Amino acid sequence: DAGVTQSPTHLIKTRGQQVTLRCSPKSGHDTVSWYQQALGQGPQFIFQYYEEEERQRGNFPDRFSGHQFPNYSSELNVNALLLGDSALYLCASSWGIGGALTDTQYFGPGTRLTVL
Amino acid sequence: QQQVKQSPQSLIVQKGGISIINCAYENTAFDYFPWYQQFPGKGPALLIAIRPDVSEKKEGRFTISFNKSAKQFSLHIMDSQPGDSATYFCAASMMQDSNYQLIWGAGTKLIIKP
Numbered sequence: 429d430a431g432v433t434q435s436p437t438h439l440i441k442t443r444g445q446q447v448t449l450r451c452s453p454k455s456g457h458d459t460v461s462w463y464q465q466a467l468g469q470g471p472q473f474i475f476q477y478y479e480e481e482e483r484q485r486g487n488f489p490d491r492f493s494g495h496q497f498p499n500y501s502s503e504l505n506v507n508a509l510l511l512g513d514s515a516l517y518l519c520a521s522s523w524g525i526g527g528a529l530t531d532t533q534y535f536g537p538g539t540r541l542t543v544l
Numbered sequence: 545q546q547q548v549k550q551s552p553q554s555l556i557v558q559k560g561g562i563s564i565i566n567c568a569y570e571n572t573a574f575d576y577f578p579w580y581q582q583f584p585g586k587g588p589a590l591l592i593a594i595r596p597d598v599s600e601k602k603e604g605r606f607t608i609s610f611n612k613s614a615k616q617f618s619l620h621i622m623d624s625q626p627g628d629s630a631t632y633f634c635a636a637s638m639m640q641d642s643n644y645q646l647i648w649g650a651g652t653k654l655i656i657k658p
Contacts (some may be wrong), residue, residue: 432587461646463630468651469650470633470648470649470650470651471588471633473646482578482587484566516585516587518587518588532578532590532593533590533646534590534655535577535587535588535589535590536587537586537587538585538586538587540585
């Protein structure tokens with residue numbers, strides 16, 4: 429049973445560029461959440477996708493956008509990259525929206541984004 | 545009211561000792577309390593979790609103690625090993641306005657000395 433997978437592992441971009449990160453959820457999961465984790469800090473919630481729609485969003489600007497595909501995989505897009513966007517981007521998957529089964533989130537290994 | 549306060553920020557424990565990490569919350573609507581373990585360069589991995597209807601949960605060397613009245617919960621790692629050296633995050637979750645919220649503590653960097 430494959431866990432959450434993310435690609436690429438590492439990425440280096442320059443300021444102003446755009447980036448797309450990808451995530452495949454754990455088998456059986458249909459909800460994907462994205463987090464940004466700066467060095468030495470806890471994960472910060474970006475947004476969550478369920479049934480191909482953004483269901484909730486954290487305190488991140490519109491430069492951060494996403495998409496969920498019919499197979500439940502997801503993309504995170506960041507436009508006009510800033511130096512401060514350098515971080516580990518984590519994808520987490522869970523099942524459904526609401527209820528006990530949705531509590532447990534499983535995380536992927538993350539994508540390390542460096543903005544120069 | 546949405547915060548989860550975690551302490552200490554860092555912790556050094558001798559091999560074989562007991563590691564204790566504490567968390568406190570304010571919002572009584574939280575109904576699920578997971579602990580995550582994260583190694584450098586890796587994503588957090590769910591370690592153990594508890595619901596407020598029980599006061600303690602044990603899985604191997606890891607135990608969560610939960611005090612509902614004090615709104616506190618803690619992670620105890622018995623017989624700590626060098627392989628336990630990692631950053632540990634407590635979290636708390638709830639449903640609010642049909643949205644699922646997972647609120648994280650700031651993390652504790654644990655070092656187990658051989």
